[in-house]
Amino acid sequence: MSEHITYEEEQGRLARSLQDIENQLRSIGPKYTGDDFTEQVLDHQREERKQRLEIAFKEPYFGRIDFQEMFQDGVSVAKDNMALYIGKAGVAKEGGNELLVIDWRAPVASLFYSFTGGEALAEYESPDGEISGHVHLKRNFMIRQGELVRLVDSYVRGQEEGGVTDEFLLFRLGENKDNKLRDIVSTIQGEQDKIIRAERNKALFIQGVAGSGKTTVALHRLAFLLYQYEGRIRADRMIIFAPNRMFLDYISGVLPELGVGDIGQTTFGDWAVELLDHSIQLSDPSETMIHWFEERRSVEEWEQASGRWKGSIAFKKIIDDRLTEIQATILPTISFNPLPRFELTPEMMREWYDTDYGDETIMVKRDRLASRIRRWLESELKQRGISDKKIRAGAMSKLNSFVKKMPSFSALQLYTSLFKGKTALAGVPKALAKATADRLGNGKAASEDLAALTYIHLKLYGLHSAPFDHIVIDEAQDYSPFQLEVLRLCQRTVSMTILGDLQQGIHGYTGIHSWNELKGLFSEEDTGFYELNRSYRSTMEIIEFANYILGGMTGEVKPAVPVFRSGDPVVAEQRNNDDWLPAIHATIQQWQAKGEYDTISIIARTERESYDIHQYLIAQGVEVSLVNSKQPTYSGGLTVVPVYLSKGLEFDAVLIADAGAVAYENMDAKLLYVGCTRALHMLKLLYRGDRTPLLADWND
Structure with missing residues (x-):
């Protein structure tokens, strides 16, 4: 036991902290229900503070680190030893002049996770530069319903280091499970903390063995990014892709426990169906996945038949070629002559298409060009003083006929054309082409069809919502390169956390065999790669x-x-x-x-x-x-x-x-x-x- 503060003194400190938090909660007034915008903003801030205090009241803190700052960017400062209490939510003392609890995401809190012992200088990166100094104490707490039920010192400066370093971790790992994934904020390990605090603008790949905590690390990373980049990224522009709905329910409690809400959580299939405006339904997986598991159809058979081919970048290139052909057919090759001496040349329409709408998607450009032609006609009729309703109606009728000749496609129509009729792709096995066309004709898509369908939709119509600030992909070893390419289109700047385990790649007919298949989609400077080889789950x-x-x-x-x-x-x-x-x-x-x-x-x-x-x-x-x-x-x-x-x-x-x-x-x-x-x-x-x-x- 440390000589810094006894068990009884820590109990007293806890009681005072809880009283302080309770006083602050009581001081927050009732929710504002009026229409005044300023009061609404202030009320939102009060609600956020109330949420932090409620989290803190359940368990004010889980750790303490005594740190004596010695140097700031190499310059000696030699400050007094500070006892820093680390919790899920930062809380200032009543009056606001001193921190009662430091948020686990704060820069100085990283010491609690990175420091593993020894008397050498410890350091962390602060907004003012690198801070280094001596750690005198590292202490873990377990607090339940306002009571201090466990206290473990994992480091005391000047004492011989025994075998207590992992005592608290082992105690937590030995606890039983319930039906929800729990946060690991009190037991984050050094290698996990590096991933959580990694810079935002990268495609971060995490290869983690079973039980390494990769999912919880990714969820904690979302909470950290919202804290670190407050005001620059938004929770409602983050999204988590999980393998199935049951898993989403299983992880649903972690982010609320960390005080984070509004982050989208879905499966790739559900997201794709929504993006496609429910124009298709996802076919029963028993037609593909379960069938493979139970009848042991070989991976090679599935690769040849469907899965890995439809998920490949080579297939994407085939679709790109078809999209290029489609785009070439949209522009009229003849003049538009709605009335005598009225002429809109193909050259003028091409100039509008290329210069005015150059960055838009294919169908958006097509629709805007049609609107521009309509405005041209209305302007010409007005300038020439033509008000006769019959003449104007005739001109508009010719306009409608002209516009109809500019092809319009949905993603489902274009994708179906790859497997059916005169425009079907050459070299595709007849059985595969027929099965795919029949399924699509019934308004259904297999999971391996979704990457192509969503990609085509994005190229034709774009993303309906704002681009994602950050994307988490769990069980990413089961994703195809084409799926990842689709999600790349949904961001302005690469910011992804991509995690999985190749040893758990049980969907070999669609997933990857090496992380290089996905990493190769990004430039080297835009990627990071971490391995988590330690398993904390099992004995x-x-x-x-x-x-x-x-x-x-x-x-x-x-x-x-x-x-x-x-x-x-x-x-x-x-x-x-x-x-x-x-x-x-x-x-x-x-x-x-x-x-x-x-x-x-x-x-x-x-x-x-x-x-x-x-x-x-x-x-x-x-x-x-x-x-x-x-x-x-x-x-x-x-x-x-x-x-x-x-x-x-x-x-x-x-x-x-x-x-x-x-x-x-x-x-x-x-x-x-x-x-x-x-x-x-x-x-x-x-x-x-x-x-x-x-x-x-x-x-x-």
Whole structure:
């Protein structure tokens, strides 16, 4: 225990802080409901302050760092030692003359995350330049309902450093999960903090192993950017792309806990359908993705048939060529002669098109040119004093006929033309062309069609809303280069956080095999690349087991490095078909009887298998929920989930329902890896018949 302040003194300090915050909350008047603009602005500021105070009242701070500033940009200043308390929301003391709590995003707060011990000078970047000095104390707090329930000193200057550095982290990692992702603001690690505070105007790629916290890092990065660039970027111009709606629900609590709202959260499919004005519907993924998983259609077959080709930059270039052809047909090649001695030449129309609307999109330029021709005609009629209604009506009729000859397309029409009729692309397999054209003809699109459809729409009509200030793409290993190119068009300046794990790239028929496939879309100076190889989710036993599953694979990703948190060994048990379902039931009963796990998941190979397990357990009187591809929420407790939908989720205990040779072949290593790395504390595998060849030499 530090000699700086005792446990009792910290309790007293906490009580005074809570009283101060409560006093400030009481002093905020009622919400203004009038029409005065100035009062509305002031009320908005009061509401923001109230929100910060309410966050602080729940947990005023989680850390303290005692820092003695010694140098500012190399110039000696030798100030007094300061005790800095770090929290989710910055709070000034009542009266506003002194900081009670420092916002975790403030420059000086970076010391709390970057300092790992030692008596050398520590430094941080402030608006005034580099500040360096000595850290005398680093302390972690856990505060619950106004009570100080845990205090851990991870560094005390002058004392020998023991094994307490990670004590607080290990304690937090050992806690059970509920049905929502939590913020990690009190346990952000140094390598994570560097990503969170990285400069804004880059495409930032994060390769993070399972459990490395990459999703929470990206969410905290959004909160940091709003703080760092206040007034220059807006929350309502940020967007998060997640793999599915259930995952969006799972992460929905993090940003509000950090005091951030109004950030768009969606899937690429939902965003694309909205961008296309709901002119298409997304076809059931069972027609493609689930079909592939359950029938084991090879990646090569999908590459040839659809997925990676439609998501490639080569396909984008084909579309660009078609768009160039379309644009050439828009400009009239003959004069417009609505009345005798009235002539608008093609040369004049081309000049308007090229000079007046040069930066507009194709259909916008077409519509503006049509409007310009109309204004020309009205001006000519007025200048020549032609007021006869019949003559004017005739001229307008000729105008309408002339404009109709200028082609107009929707994204769906143009994309369909690539696979149907005289304008269909040469060399496309007939089966693929027919399947795509038939699907589009029914107003539906497969996921692999969305990149092309949205790209065409953006080139024809542009983005309906303001460009995005920042884009987060989660599970980006499942994105195609074409999808990323589409999102690039939605920004004026590159500002993206792109995260994923190549080892969890289970959608190989559409996703990438190397980060270079996406990084190559940007100039080198516009990109950054970070690796998060330490896994904070699972015990050492689970991580080592998961690494074993991928042991025979090659690639650019390093194995996960576990935090030193030991737990129960991983267990694999053989069952036959007759006792397989009873064994699942018995395992769940045993785990629930122990009362140690709040969230338990049975991870099945397919949706069909998930359904069968769920029905059996229901018949046994077990309270269990079933997760499927159309489900918008994850409710926690005991769940059955197909492995491909488990990605991104976490559970206290995981039972792999069947890890037999029939269920998981060598090609399914990434899929089994995903399932196993969902477990925090306990992992067990059952297998029918022979175990998967992925575990042929594993000794449990």
